[in-house]
Amino acid sequence: MKHFLNILILIALLGFAGFSLAEPAAEPAPESVSVQITTTPTATSVAVTPPTINKGDTAWMIMATVLVILMVIPGLALFYGGMVRAKNMLSVLMQVFVIFSMMAVLWAIYGYSIAFTEGTPFFGGFSKLFLFGITPDSVAATFSKGVYIPEYIYVAFQLTFAGITPALIIGAFAERVKFSAILVFMLIWFTFAYLPIAHMVWYWAGPDAYTDAKAGETAAATAGFLFQKGALDFAGGTVVHINAGIAGLIGCLMVGKRIGFQKESLAPHSVTLTMVGASLLWVGWFGFNVGSNLEANGLSALVFVNTLLASAAATLAWSAAEWIIRGKPSMLGGASGAIAGLVAITPACGWSGPMGAIFLGIVAGALCFGACSSLKSMLGYDDSLDAFGVHGIGGIIGALGTAVVASPALGGTGVWDYVANGVAEYSISTQFISQLWGVLSCIIWSGTVSFLAFKFVDLMIGLRVSEESEREGLDISEHGETAYHI
DSSP states (O other): OHHHHHHHHHHHHHHHHHHHHHSOOOOOOOOSSEEOOOOSOBTTBOOOOOOOBOHHHHHHHHHHHHHHHHIIIIIIHHHHHHHSOGGGHHHHHHHHHHHHHHHHHHIIIIIHHHHHSSSSSSOOOSTTGGGTTOOTTOEEEOSSTTOEEEHHHHHHHHHHHHHHHHHHHGGGSTTSBOHHHHHHHHHHHIIIIIHHHHHHHHOOOOGGGOSSHHHHHHHHHTSOHHHHTTOOOSSOIIIIIIHHHHHHHHHHHHHOOOTTTTTSOOOOSOHHHHHHHHHHHHHHHHHHHHGGGOSOSHHHHHHHHHHHHHHHHHHHHHHHHHHHHHSSOOHHHHHHHHHHHHHHHTTTTTTOOHHHHHHHHHHHHHHHHHIIIIIHHHHTOOOTTOIIIIIIHHHHHHHHHHHHHTOGGGTOOOOEETTTTEEOOOOHHHHHHHHHHHHHHHHHHHHHHHHHHHHHHHHHTOSBOOHHHHHHOHHHHHHSOOSOOO
16 A cells, blocks of 8 residues: 555656646736636726626536536446446445545646646646636636636536546446556546546637637637537537546456456346436436536526437437347346437537437437447457446447537537627538547547556556455455445
């Protein structure tokens, strides 16, 4: 344990040192997502009327943040926990719980600054390390000109995304990895995979920067790499799901299969708890998707409907596919289908119409079922809880499908032009290329960082528990307690 803590401290110090060397200290530039309003006139400036913050928007964002926390603890923990064997239940609960807590602290120390301040197209800056300069009066831009929310609640809302994404990864290699190895890996992956991709996809100068064509070009030049490419991701199809899914796939390949894989029963110990977890995820996902609009308005209502319909359609599609192929529909399949639909609609939820959401849900439910059964069996990898099959495959389906369902000709909203203040001309093929940029960039970036991080951890402390510990169960061998006393 002492060796592990020393490594953790060393990585943190090296990370900060590397960031410091990468970018010299400078005066903070005007930020894109967060905006400080000067209200005191000086000799060279005139007083500016601060923007009015709508209390309804603020109240909704607080609620949305709580809902996303509910998704993780206890939602994701129970969803994953029910799918492992009883001897590993607490290990999964502990992993999700501690990962979320660790990411929350890292987000406040340096994550928010790297993801959501101006820097390069790939990494943000350091002007808000330790949340420096953020006060109760600081504001963050939304997607409407002149509309803001308190920056603190924006920090907290985005913190929950940073918290759940690494936790999704553990489903790919559950029941066989050291707790210490998971924590070191998550520190590295969060820093060098999650934060850069969040910056590439979501960082922009905010709508008020687009006053005319020239100002729009200037603002766009400061945005993240994939934002500049035109990739659409309303609530995290690439940033969260493809990112985590690819990391999970790399992890399960490098860690290897569980003892007894395809030789003995590795069945879930409680589909009941998995169903409860899936239900909490479904409810919490309304905070995840609807909250990503940052306002309580008509578009939020559309996102709510899309989220509901896509998940329902995917549940039916997965169950139908399983019924046809295996002869019986299962509760585990229904729960997995619901999550697949939620994953697929996540990038598209603010641009799709309701019928497009149903379409995405049906496609995701059927194809994710195929990925979690036929593809996994055919290729022989042990993605324990189908992290890649649901989040990786579902995220890719949703990201590419966004190009189709966003089309106004097919009931979508189209993409807003902040210079013209109207819906821009839309081309499915052009948008599909932009989406492909997002998908491929995420796969390559996350795959590379994940491979290097897993390799580093394996060399330093080892990834996998001993055969004896794996047979005994990680609850006892890693945590010294058990979930059930029967």
